Amino acid sequence: MTLKKPDPSTLDLSDVDWQVSTFESGGGGNCIRFGRKGEWILISDSHNPDGPPLVFTKKELEAAILGAKDGQFDHLAGLG
Template sequence: MTNKPDPAGLDFSGVSWEKSPFSGGGDNCVEFGVIGQHVAIRDSKNPTQTPLVYTRTEIAALLDGAKSGAFDHLR
């Protein structure tokens, strides 16, 4: 199991941020970026706000749930 670092102590300046091609562009998107062994998530409207950081296992669970339709009620 990988311990999650404190996001406040990480340097995100070298992270390459990605948006979903389904986001429709603009600045109202969630962006993902890899930082070390973890995945960071940020709000594109607030790029200077400290991102959330998750383990690869947590991201896999999120993606599996989204692919299975588990979150469709949130649309």
């Protein structure tokens, strides 16, 4: 059974422990940040912490990570 993703504006994000990559992203600590709220994986812009996050399932994040490890998105960053 697939649960309907919540509207990000309905989530209480005050207790989310956000994580930012330790790899440099151009200075100023600006990077994509990741968090978890219950079963949902949240991704947002650390430069705009008050903006709404994108909401994903663990399987969606897993597919993205595996694709990145495989180099499928390297061209987006000018790496391939």
